[in-house]
Amino acid sequence: MKAFGGKILFLNRSDINTDEIIPAKYLTDISKEVLQPYLFEDLKIEGFNPKTDLRNVGVVVTRANFGCGSxxxxxxxxxxxNGIHLVIAQSFARIFRQNMFNCGMMAVELPASTIDHLFDAYSASGASLQTDWENRCFLIQSKAGIEKIAFTVSKYDRSLVEAGGWVEYADANY
Amino acid sequence: MGKTIAEKIFDFHRVDAPSDEIQVIRLDAVFCHEITTPTAILDLVSRGKDRVFDPSRIKAVIDHVTPAKDSKTALQGKILRDWARRHNIKDFFDIGRNGVCHAIFPEKGFVRPGYTIIMGDSHTCTHGAFGAFAAGVGTTDLEVGILKGVCAFHTPRTIRINIVGRPPSGVYSKDIILSIIQRLGVNGATNRVIEFDGPAVQAMSMEGRMTLCNMAVEAGATCGICRPDETTVAYLWEFIKNEFESPRAALAAYGAFRPDADAVYDAVIAHDVSELEPLTTFGYKPDQVKTVREMQGVPIDQVYIGSCTNGRLEDLRAAADVLRGRKISDRVRGIVSPATPDIFRQAMNEGILEVFMQAGFCVTNPTCGACLGMSNGVLAEGEVCASTTNRNFNGRMGRGGMVHLMSPATAAASAVAGFIANSPLYKP
Incomplete structure (x- = not known):
């Protein structure tokens, strides 16, 4: 199972699409690793610089409909x-969300009010997050201390994460 | 309790339900192209599982960058080509016979009512026009589809849109779907199937229905779907005539994939198109839609007519009707890419390509290229394209470029004007 934690990157916009996550011109490579320098290259959000702001990030927190498009x-x-295995958002586009779990990664939805709270409390000062898998909660660490945020993940999605992805799961089951 | 089209298709194909929400279904076809499939192939090889579940149910095409533009795209093509040969995949379309996946696969008769189809391409929802459940998936789902012939989906929930009223002359399926995306928003149908029904859909050709279903994903939908009817059967007849005694018998059999009158929907929306105007997008999201009238005069640098949305014969005919006897503006580069070789040939035989060339358009081979800024018409920073494609995302057709989505008729009229303009075919 992958590790789900690290420094949080806050992306304060809804509808961040797959072309903004990784532009189509980089899809001609057949290796995954070469994508590393181009993550969010075309994402324009005030105050965000993909060249400097992705360092040591392990978690993305964002708004609604993340990953729409292709x-x-x-x-x-x-x-x-880039070492990011967990995206937390108000909602996801279907294919992106499925792709995350299919890769043994997590796309976790939290209510809008919780997302608002995370932005209000931590986006300015910075925070890091650890996942307590047993108790289904995120531990958010900042100067103010540690806050617990509960999350849910369906039994099926959990089994994909635990199997390491859909290929492994399907191979074992079908 | 009645069932929707998608629910009926799932009932025929379910192999497992690992939870209340998830159903694993058997696939009738797995479609492949050279951008998202090679990574799946390489992963299967590295796992020692270089197998396919059924070579006759796998269809593959090189369409995104063709001819190859560089060594990397040449390698992607080669990986797909070698794999198709190795596994005896007969329906593999390479240069000279290749076209945009969502245009060529239906044209070859590979899509039937009631089918389940996946492809590593978000516009796979196009094939729902035939009453099939067809969904875009990522490479991992594609990989398992290739290996096992199954895919997992959420239990389908459906939004039904009854399209009523007769659209004015010069208003097309593209304008209708833009108006629906504007109404639903870019995630208004996320994790939902959209059933397009009503008199306006029944009056549409298969081409028009494909344009409609093609952009269902721009509202977040898993699949757009139309009930199979006489039009569907007439389109498919040459491929199914050995399976059925008559078109009437085919229609009766496909009745298994029509929605029940008491089917349960998440929402039922009546969408009146009788006073719809030609539309176009502004901004970087496909739900940012205005009338062409409101956008009239916005200068453009390039016009692109083609793609899985609007590169079919009906689309080229509409554009040619606008262009006949006219020249495009000096400041505009016009590019038309007929979506398949058959469409190209038919357009040539009808004199449509001549009209495009006389008007000053460049006619290119069938390819997806420009739509996603990979080849064949990439924009420079600050340039504006009037395009018949499906996405206006920031950077989509080239970094720093702006894309305005519209119908082929509006795109052709804009090419002549040099700015966004209504076509003379539009008669409110």
Missing amino acids: SREHAPWALEA
Whole structure:
């Protein structure tokens, strides 16, 4: 199972699409690792600089409909190549969300009010997050201390994460 | 309790339900192209599982960058080509016979009512036009589809949109779907199937229905779907005539994939198109839609007519009707890419390509290229394209470029004007 934690990158916008996560011109590579320098290259959010702001990041927290657009699994791969295995959002586009779990990674939805709270409390000062898998909660560490945020993940999605992805799961089951 | 089209298709194909929400279904076809499939192939090889579940149910095409533009795209093509040969995949379409996947596969008769189809391409929802459940997936789902012939989906929930009213002359399926995306928003149908029904859909050609279903994903939908009817059967007849005694018998059999009158929907929306105007997008999201009238005069640098949305014969005919006897503006580069070789040939035989060339368009081979800024018409920073494609995302057709989505008729009229403009075919 992959590790789900690290420094949080806050992306304060809804509808961040797959072209913004990884532009199509990089889809001609057949290796996942080469995507690493291009994550969020075309994402324009005030105050965000993909060249400097991705260092040591392990978790992305963002708004609604993250990952809309193309089916490219290069989007989760580009995140993975940067050590990001967990995206937390108000909602996800279907294919992106499925791709994350299919790769043994996590796309976790939290209510809008919780997302608002995370932005309000931590986006300015910075925080890191650890996942307590047993108790289904995120531990958010900041100067103010540690806050617990409960999350849910379906039994099926959990089994994908535990299996390491859909290929392993399907191979064992079908 | 009645069932929707998608529920009926799932009932025929379910192999497992690992949870209340998830169903694993058997696949009738797995479609492949050279951008998302090679990584799946290489992963299967590295796992020692270089197998395919059924070579006759796998269809593959090189379409995104063709001819190859560099060594990397040449390698992607080679990986797909070698794999198709190695596994005896007969329906593999290479240069000279290749076209945009969502245009060529239906044209070859590979899509039937009631089918389940996946492809590593978000616009796979196009094939729902035939009453099939067809969904875009990522490379991992594709890989398992190739190996096992199954895929997992959420239990389908459906939004039904009854399209009523007769659209004015010069208003097309593209304008209708843009108006629906504007109404639903870019995630208004996330994790939902959209059933497009009603008199306006029944009056549409298969081409028009494909345009409609093609952009269902721009509202977040898993699949757009239309009930199979006489039009569907007439389109498919040459491929199914050995399976059925008559078109009437085919229609009766496909009745298994029509929705029940008491089917349960998440929402039922009546969408009146009788006073719809030609539409176009502004901004970087496909739900940012205005009338062409409101956008009239926005200068453009390039016009692109083609793609899985609007590169079919009906689309080229509409554009040619606008262009006949006219020249495009000096400041505009016009590019038309007929979506398949058959469409190209038919357009040539009908004199449509001549009209495009007389008007000053460049006619290119069938390819997806420009739509996603990979080849064949990439924009420079600051340039604006009037395009018949499906996405206006920031950077989509080239970094720093702006894309305005519209119908082929509006795109052709804009090419002549040099700015966004309504076509003379539009008669409110």
